[in-house]
Amino acid sequence: MTAKTIMIQGATSDAGKSTLATGLCRLLARRGVRVAPFKPQNMALNSAVTADGGEIGRSQAVQALACGVEPHTDMNPVLLKPNGSTGSQIVIQGRAIGNMEAKSYHDFKPKAMQAVLESHRRLAEQYQCVVAEGAGSPAEINLRDGDIANMGFAEAVDCPVILVADIERGGVFAHLVGTLELLSASEQDRVAGLVINRFRGDVKLLQSGIDWLQQRTGKPVLGVLPYLHGLHIEAEDSLRLDLPSRAKADGRSLRVAVPAMPCISNHTDFDPLRLHPQVELLLVKAGEPVPPADLIILPGSKSVMADLAWLRHYGWEEAIRRHLRYGGKLLGICGGLQMLGEKLHDPDGLEGEAGSCDGLGWLPMETTLAAQKRLARRRGRLALDGTAVAGYEIHMGVTRGPALQRPALTFDDGVADGALSDDGQIMASYLHGLFDHPEACRAILRWAGLAEPEALDYPALREAHINQLVDMLEKHLDLEPLKDCLPPQALG
Numbered sequence: 001m002t003a004k005t006i007m008i009q010g011a012t013s014d015a016g017k018s019t020l021a022t023g024l025c026r027l028l029a030r031r032g033v034r035v036a037p038f039k040p041q042n043m044a045l046n047s048a049v050t051a052d053g054g055e056i057g058r059s060q061a062v063q064a065l066a067c068g069v070e071p072h073t074d075m076n077p078v079l080l081k082p083n084g085s086t087g088s089q090i091v092i093q094g095r096a097i098g099n100m101e102a103k104s105y106h107d108f109k110p111k112a113m114q115a116v117l118e119s120h121r122r123l124a125e126q127y128q129c130v131v132a133e134g135a136g137s138p139a140e141i142n143l144r145d146g147d148i149a150n151m152g153f154a155e156a157v158d159c160p161v162i163l164v165a166d167i168e169r170g171g172v173f174a175h176l177v178g179t180l181e182l183l184s185a186s187e188q189d190r191v192a193g194l195v196i197n198r199f200r201g202d203v204k205l206l207q208s209g210i211d212w213l214q215q216r217t218g219k220p221v222l223g224v225l226p227y228l229h230g231l232h233i234e235a236e237d238s239l240r241l242d243l244p245s246r247a248k249a250d251g252r253s254l255r256v257a258v259p260a261m262p263c264i265s266n267h268t269d270f271d272p273l274r275l276h277p278q279v280e281l282l283l284v285k286a287g288e289p290v291p292p293a294d295l296i297i298l299p300g301s302k303s304v305m306a307d308l309a310w311l312r313h314y315g316w317e318e319a320i321r322r323h324l325r326y327g328g329k330l331l332g333i334c335g336g337l338q339m340l341g342e343k344l345h346d347p348d349g350l351e352g353e354a355g356s357c358d359g360l361g362w363l364p365m366e367t368t369l370a371a372q373k374r375l376a377r378r379r380g381r382l383a384l385d386g387t388a389v390a391g392y393e394i395h396m397g398v399t400r401g402p403a404l405q406r407p408a409l410t411f412d413d414g415v416a417d418g419a420l421s422d423d424g425q426i427m428a429s430y431l432h433g434l435f436d437h438p439e440a441c442r443a444i445l446r447w448a449g450l451a452e453p454e455a456l457d458y459p460a461l462r463e464a465h466i467n468q469l470v471d472m473l474e475k476h477l478d479l480e481p482l483k484d485c486l487p488p489q490a491l492g
């Protein structure tokens, strides 16, 4: 079987490609189509561990969930993880092959394209439909040579494209017409329809614009999608600092402060906290004062030594010391765990210049980065109270030292993870996704000082939001003009 592939491209970054792709995946799955997500090339520090033990962009893992299938490395064959000074770590079909600067990656692109086409072919053999997602805009004329992320891929597999633009930021007609204008004739031909995203207000007032757009471009407008308030789909590749946390500062909620370090990784660790009704989550930007908090969390990082220098530069070391003196709790996750130790070593320069530096020194342990990356899905129990926990590990660091003799949790295979300080104030773990499960989240919030934490069923909430998104698409997206591009059941 060869699947029909349809690609979603955006007139700008953040036009809503990922969300539309997630919704389309679930919509097709609801209608009985065997569908898989695909993104040829993703640039993100927010990744997920697949069932086959590899690493892909988080948005494709969420889209797989929307399709009702297990995430697989073929769904995002090229993942670029920028780590500041050394360019990006290049992950091909789930495995890190090393770091490259922009120029050497450009030269490497023909090889990357082979992986893209091979992974796509494998998916196309197994599914009826592949919903592919572009990256950025297809009209970056300087990047079109050797492109694998947008039209370069669409042309290679000869698939139709939906072009989506965000009306909220204004200029939607210019974005759509201008993007089409900058495409080659054959690329223009493969645009099968346009989508206007994040519309607020009365669609009647937009009608004359839609008529004009259809006439001018000869392309159908497949839908004007309303702005959905408070929807949480977890498809963001980069950290959004502007998202408010659900609980407000009311003196009763638990305040959690997280430094928004430049190379923060797996920021979705914090989504359940942002959505928790009793947690006020503060992501603290460069230069902002460190706020008083019940819990400070040092997050994962793709460039641990550089992010540690950033923390020191902005006064976090002193602020955390004071926080601890006043009895506050401190949690380090993955890169954050590594920072809490006495020393950090990167002898091969995997994340920056080769060398070592002092860690914060609050837990007696030290970490060495090694080329072999550890990727695993894990289940275990928290040392705090034996609560079950599940999550995933993505790291190159290997940590050793006496702090690990009092672990933060124990995996089901008996292997211990992380550390809990003797006074119980500092906890450190390699596990991402610690807060996803309602009971583990409650146990950690209780430890952090919340007397009666409510259970927030994050996976159920995410599921409900995906369904809400699809209910909206069922109403506002017309697939009829795409009937030749999709399997017959797709039309409902």
Ligand SMILES: NC(=O)CC[C@H](N)C(=O)O
Residues within 6 Å of the ligand: 265, 266, 299, 300, 301, 302, 303, 304, 333, 334, 335, 336, 351, 369, 394, 395, 396, 397, 398
């Ligand atoms: N996800 C992370 O925080 C990774 C930490 C560190 N960069 C490592 O690879 O070990």
